[in-house]
Amino acid sequence: MTGRFWNEAIETLSPGAVRRLENERLAEQIAYDYATSPFYRARLDMAGVKPDQIRHVADLPRIPFMEKAEIADSQADGTLLGANQCAPLDRIVRIQATGGTTGQPMRIGLTRRDIADYCETGARALWAMGCRPGDIVFECMNYNLYAGGLSDHLTFETVGAATIPFGVGHSERLLTMMAGLVDPIGIWATPSYAVRLAEVAGQLGIEPRSVGLRRGYFSGEAGLQVPGYRERIQDTWGMVARDQYGTGELGLHSGECEQQNGVHFGGTGIAIAELVDPDSGEVLPFTDGQQGEVVYTSIHREACPLLRMRSHDLMQVFTDPCACGRTSFRFRILGRSDDMFIVKGVNVFPLSIQAVLMSLAPRVTGEFRVVIDRPPPIDYPVPLTVEVAPELPAAQHEALAREVATRLRAELNFTAAVSLVRPGGIATEKKTRRVIRSYRVEVE
Numbered sequence: 055m056t057g058r059f060w061n062e063a064i065e066t067l068s069p070g071a072v073r074r075l076e077n078e079r080l081a082e083q084i085a086y087d088y089a090t091s092p093f094y095r096a097r098l099d100m101a102g103v104k105p106d107q108i109r110h111v112a113d114l115p116r117i118p119f120m121e122k123a124e125i126a127d128s129q130a131d132g133t134l135l136g137a138n139q140c141a142p143l144d145r146i147v148r149i150q151a152t153g154g155t156t157g158q159p160m161r162i163g164l165t166r167r168d169i170a171d172y173c174e175t176g177a178r179a180l181w182a183m184g185c186r187p188g189d190i191v192f193e194c195m196n197y198n199l200y201a202g203g204l205s206d207h208l209t210f211e212t213v214g215a216a217t218i219p220f221g222v223g224h225s226e227r228l229l230t231m232m233a234g235l236v237d238p239i240g241i242w243a244t245p246s247y248a249v250r251l252a253e254v255a256g257q258l259g260i261e262p263r264s265v266g267l268r269r270g271y272f273s274g275e276a277g278l279q280v281p282g283y284r285e286r287i288q289d290t291w292g293m294v295a296r297d298q299y300g301t302g303e304l305g306l307h308s309g310e311c312e313q314q315n316g317v318h319f320g321g322t323g324i325a326i327a328e329l330v331d332p333d334s335g336e337v338l339p340f341t342d343g344q345q346g347e348v349v350y351t352s353i354h355r356e357a358c359p360l361l362r363m364r365s366h367d368l369m370q371v372f373t374d375p376c377a378c379g380r381t382s383f384r385f386r387i388l389g390r391s392d393d394m395f396i397v398k399g400v401n402v403f404p405l406s407i408q409a410v411l412m413s414l415a416p417r418v419t420g421e422f423r424v425v426i427d428r429p430p431p432i433d434y435p436v437p438l439t440v441e442v443a444p445e446l447p448a449a450q451h452e453a454l455a456r457e458v459a460t461r462l463r464a465e466l467n468f469t470a471a472v473s474l475v476r477p478g479g480i481a482t483e484k485k486t487r488r489v490i491r492s493y494r495v496e497v498e
C-alpha cells in the first residue's frame with residue numbers, strides 16, 4: 055500500500071500525529087526563515103509577529119500571504135533567487151524554474167535535503183498512482199528548467215522505475231521507439247499530449263493500442279477530472295490513466311490511488327496546505343467537501359521556503375477515509391482563479407467548458423481554446439474554438455457549432471461564438487493553454 059523508499063508510516067499517521075509533526079516543524083521553519091532571510095524577517099516584523107508566536111498551524115493566519123509575483127519581481131534585477139533565498143549558494147545544488155501557462159517564471163533553488171524531500175513526496179504520489187520498481191516510463195515533460203523534467207524524473211527513479219528521459223517534441227520518433235519495445239510501458243505527460251500523440255499515431259498509420267502503452271501518469275492539466283476525458287485516453291491507448299498534482303514551487307506531491315476518488319496529498323511533514331476564500335482571503339475550515347483556494351507553507355525547506363504562498367488553484371477537499379488505507383486528505387482541482395473569466399456576472403471555468411464538450415463526444419474531441427481579445431467587462435459572445443472529430447462531415451459543422459453554443463448557454467449560462475477546427479491545432483506537447491487573453495492593458 056505504501057512504498058519502500060521513504061517513511062512508510064507517514065502515509066497512515068493519525069490526524070493527531072500529523073498535526074503534532076506539522077506544529078513541530080512549522081515552529082522550526084519559521085525560526086529558520088526569520089534568522090536567514092531579510093525578506094521574511096521584514097514580513098513578520100511588519101505583521102507584528104515574532105517567530106516564537108507561531109507555534110501551531112492555527113497561528114498561520116497571523117502571517118500575510120505571499121505571491122509568486124513578489125519573488126519573480128525580486129529576481130528581475132538579475133538576482134539569481136531573489137528575496138526568499140534562505141540558504142547560501144554553496145549549499146544550493148540545483149536551480150529550476152516554475153512552469154505554468156502564464157506569468158513570469160520564478161527561479162527556485164534546492165539544497166540536497168530539499169531534493170530528497172522533493173523525491174520523497176513525489177514517490178508517495180507515484181506509488182499511490184501504481185508506479186512500481188521495474189516499470190518502464192517514458193518521461194515526456196519539458197527538461198528545460200521546468201521541475202516536471204529533471205526533478206520529477208528523479209521521483210520515478212526514487213520509486214525504482216526504469217525512466218527514459220525523452221522530453222518534449224519528436225512525437226514520431228517517440229512512437230517509433232515505443233512501438234519497437236515488447237515490454238509494457240508507461241508515460242509521464244500532460245493529458246492533452248496523450249490526445250496529441252494518438253493523432254500523430256493515426257497520421258503514421260499506427261494503431262495506438264498496438265504500441266504497448268499501458269500506464270499513464272498525467273499532470274500539468276486537469277483534464278482527467280473532466281467526465282469522459284480519462285475514458286477517451288484509456289480507450290484510445292488501452293491504458294490505465296492516473297491523475298497527479300503538484301506545483302513548480304513545491305514539487306510533485308499528490309497522486310490518485312486505485313479508488314479514483316481524488317488525489318491524495320503526499321506532502322505530509324514537508325508542507326502545510328490551507329484553504330482560503332479566493333476573494334477575501336479568509337481561512338476556511340478543512341472539512342469534507344469544502345472548496346477554496348489552496349495556500350502552501352513549507353515546513354522542511356532550506357533554500358527557498360514558501361510562507362503562505364497563494365497558489366490560485368481552487369480545490370475541493372475530502373477528509374472521509376479512503377478504502378486504500380491512506381489517511382491524508384484527498385482533493386480535486388476545480389480550476390484556477392486566474393483562468394476563470396466572468397461573463398455578465400457569471401464565473402466560467404475551463405474545466406466546466408470541457409465537461410460540456412465531452413458530453414458531445416465523439417463528434418468533438420474535447421479540445422478547445424477561448425480567446426478573450428478585449429478587456430473586461432465581457433458583455434459579448436466569447437470566442438471559442440472547438441476541435442471536431444476528423445470523420446465528422448463538413449456539412450454537419452454548422453449545426454454542431456449551434457448545438458455547442460446552445461449547450462453552453464443552457465448549462466453554463468454564457469454565450470459563445472463557436473468556431474470549429476479539425477484536430478491538430480489545439481492539443482500540444484506542453485501544457486495546453488485553454489484561455490488566452492490577447493488584449494493589451496493600457497497603463498496610464
